[in-house]
Amino acid sequence: MTPMRSLRALAAALCVTLCGCGGNAQSFNGVDVTGADWGRGFSLQDPDGRTRTLADFRGKYVLLFFGYTQCPDVCPTALVRAKEAKDLLGADGERVQVIFVTVDPERDTPELMREYTAAFDASFLGLRADLAGTKRVASEFKVFYEKVPEGASYTVNHSALTYVFDAQGHLRLVLKHTQTAEQYAADLRALMKQAS
Amino acid sequence: MKRKLIGSLLALAATSALAQVTVKDPWVRATVPHQTATGAFMQLSSPADAKLVSASSPVAGVTELHEMKMEKEIMKMRPVTSIAIPAGKGAELKPGGYHVMLMNLKQQMKEGDTVPITLVVEGKDGKRETVEVKATVRPVNAPATGGDHGGMHMKH
Helix, strand or coil, rough: CCCHHHHHHHHHHHHHHHCCCCCCCCCCCCCCCCCCCCCCCCCCCCCCEEEEEHHHCCCCHHHHHHEECCCCCHHHHHHHHHHHHHHHHHHHHHHHEEEEECCCCCCCCCCHHHHHCCCCCCCCEEEEEHHHHHHHHHHHHCEEEEEECCCCCCEEEECCEEECCCCCCCCCEECCCCCCHHHHHHHHHHHHHCCC | CCCHHHHHHHHHHHHCCCHHHHHEEEEEECCCCCCCCCEEEEEEECCCEEEEEEEEEECCCEEEEEEEECCEEEEECCCCECEEEECCCCEEEEECEEEEEEEEEEECCCCEEEEEEEEEEECCCCCEEEEEEEEECCCCCCCCCCCCCCCCCCCC
């Protein structure tokens, strides 16, 4: 699927979910995508070179988002927000696993991923893949990303959504970049409450 | 006192409108080892219309003016040729908007360090002048609004 088409597909999927929830009383700040036939998992490398899949995080509420470390703006903001949301949950914050997936594996080496995520929280995990694997995971999550050449360098435009999985490893919510740490924390709390 | 202040402002304006471009709260986001780019943020103000046309810093091989935009949940970053500093309103370079992009960094940006940045501003008359800025390095996890103590704010 081309990036633009996958973006439209995501927009359509979000709309169907948003408009179709009808009588469901549970309300979230994020878009409820429970039962989606995309975003079902990933297979990526951690900074130690080990392959990690969604199944490794069973029992954890996973916050997953895509970005790159040379990004001065959205990515640090997303990581700071994830840290704040985790802290807002108090002891339940331990049940949250934050995963940052790079869309710029050429520059984001395993060492850099490790240093970068650790600067925000020691528990955060940076995952990466080769170019083909990055394309696959982006396609699975309907993530749009594109390298924008710029002189000798490039920036990477990318979707800035956060995906939330429940403790059973099911994709449940998609949150936006414009939403606050409080809104993220409230949704995580609501998911935890539902499960208890 | 007030009259005296206005008087001196007028005197300054008469000599050079540009000399009054002022910079508040300049800061640079810290980097981790191996990271080669980061952003610098600051508030610019000017009593006369001006624009920021370029920036440079000895810590970076390449320095550009960038704009970050969210379009349908997609983060887009692009270089811009200038950033307007409207008279009295100013311009705010902050996460989520404009920033000075420092690329090909020659060293790690460590919290507490001071980074010299030279700004080139241009007045309506096309005259250019430089403004030397000393930006403080804030932690990599500095929030978007961190350290913003009052002062002027732009409407977005």
